[in-house]
Amino acid sequence: MPLAEEHQRDWKRRLVVDALQRISGIADPRVDPLRRPSTPLAYRNRVEFSAGPGPDGAAAIGLWGRIDGERGLVDLPDCALQDATANALLASIREFVAARDDVGRALAEQGPFRILLRSSSAGRRLVGLWGTTTRFPFADELASRLTDQADSVVSLRARPGRRGGVRAEPLHGDPFITERVGGFEFRLPAASFMQVNPAGGRELIDLVLDYAGDPRGRRILDLYGGVGAFGLHLARAGARHVVVCDADRDAVEAGKRAARLAGLRNTRYAHGTVRSYLRSQQGKPADLVIANPPRSGFGRGVAPGILGLTPARVLIVSCDPPTLARDVQPFLEAGYALDHVTPVDLFPQTHHVETVALLTAHP
Numbered sequence: 001m002p003l004a005e006e007h008q009r010d011w012k013r014r015l016v017v018d019a020l021q022r023i024s025g026i027a028d029p030r031v032d033p034l035r036r037p038s039t040p041l042a043y044r045n046r047v048e049f050s051a052g053p054g055p056d057g058a059a060a061i062g063l064w065g066r067i068d069g070e071r072g073l074v075d076l077p078d079c080a081l082q083d084a085t086a087n088a089l090l091a092s093i094r095e096f097v098a099a100r101d102d103v104g105r106a107l108a109e110q111g112p113f114r115i116l117l118r119s120s121s122a123g124r125r126l127v128g129l130w131g132t133t134t135r136f137p138f139a140d141e142l143a144s145r146l147t148d149q150a151d152s153v154v155s156l157r158a159r160p161g162r163r164g165g166v167r168a169e170p171l172h173g174d175p176f177i178t179e180r181v182g183g184f185e186f187r188l189p190a191a192s193f194m195q196v197n198p199a200g201g202r203e204l205i206d207l208v209l210d211y212a213g214d215p216r217g218r219r220i221l222d223l224y225g226g227v228g229a230f231g232l233h234l235a236r237a238g239a240r241h242v243v244v245c246d247a248d249r250d251a252v253e254a255g256k257r258a259a260r261l262a263g264l265r266n267t268r269y270a271h272g273t274v275r276s277y278l279r280s281q282q283g284k285p286a287d288l289v290i291a292n293p294p295r296s297g298f299g300r301g302v303a304p305g306i307l308g309l310t311p312a313r314v315l316i317v318s319c320d321p322p323t324l325a326r327d328v329q330p331f332l333e334a335g336y337a338l339d340h341v342t343p344v345d346l347f348p349q350t351h352h353v354e355t356v357a358l359l360t361a362h363p
């Protein structure tokens with residue numbers, strides 16, 4: 001039973017307030033009302049379905065959930081969080097599987113596999129047929145069925161070895177997805193991360209630009225920056241120097257390309273972990289540090305590394321209130337003030353909430 005819209009808003013804001021009270025020890029944290037930039041449904045441009053044995057052993061295509069109290073693959077005819085065109089693609093894939101015993105058997109016996117449906121804001125559609133140890137069964141035949149509906153179909157396989165990653169084999173069309181954000185063009189391999197709610201992503205950029213203050217003449221770090229959407233906007237707005245640091249090589253390459261196309265000469269990308277980048281930067285002050293870590297929050301040494309650069313402002317963009325509350329603590333202890341905390345509903349109908357927090361050094 002889904003929570004009613006107005007309850008979702010209050011409840012998500014309260015998750016942030018509770019975490020700041022309980023974990024950061026702030027008695028009465030000032031947290032803005034939740035922002036909801038997108039529609040409450042059909043807001044995702046990327047959904048990953050699983051295809052494999054369902055609870056009765058026959059092939060199912062859907063999402064993982066609980067069936068009679070047990071975790072299992074729930075067969076889904078469509079998904080309310082993606083748009084009608086993506087649901088039509090899903091229906092065609094389901095029809096192909098339903099019409100062929102050999103395909104259903106292969107999915108049930110060798111699965112689970114994954115089916116990635118992605119779209120760009122320009123309306124291009126990409127399907128990724130994803131296998132871990134083996135190739136998605138009958139991928140070539142399925143791809144040829146989808147050519148009218150999808151601009152690209154790609155076979156994806158986990159790359160073995162320590163460096164990991166995903167190997168993409170184009171079956172139809174361009175194996176990359178191109179997304180435009182604020183006039184920047186990001187060309188990414190099929191499986192690479194990008195914000196999945198474009199309106200929500202835009203809201204985060206606007207909040208970052210608002211809380212960053214005047215970037216002119218400033219040295220800015222965009223840590224866990226992905227393609228560097230925050231950093232590039234600040235570079236274009238006149239920052240003296242921007243460095244985007246991320247461990248994902250594909251994101252870094254896509255960001256470098258976007259910066260080059262935009263003619264920005266004040267932006268550099270550092271590929272690697274935030275921890276080792278910060279170690280190399282001690283003694284080189286920054287004016288503003290933006291950090292958008294994964295759910296697990298800052299790794300060891302990251303908060304002291306940022307503090308060592310004596311930034312006047314620190315902006316944390318977080319997808320997990322408890323780790324946000326933990327990560328702001330060293331800054332509060334060092335005398336920073338928590339000036340803004342703004343929750344954003346990037347994922348309506350789920351328990352997730354994104355938060356942008358501004359910490360300011362007060363002399």
Ligand SMILES: C[S@@+](CC[C@H](N)C(=O)[O-])C[C@H]1O[C@@H](n2cnc3c(N)ncnc32)[C@H](O)[C@@H]1O
Binds near residue numbers: 193293294295
């Ligand atoms: C929540 S995403 C944010 C990406 C970006 N700011 C955006 O809005 O698209 C987190 C990013 O952190 C990167 N990452 C995870 N662990 C990392 C680490 N230890 N060092 C550097 N980057 C890391 C991931 O590759 C991913 O791009």
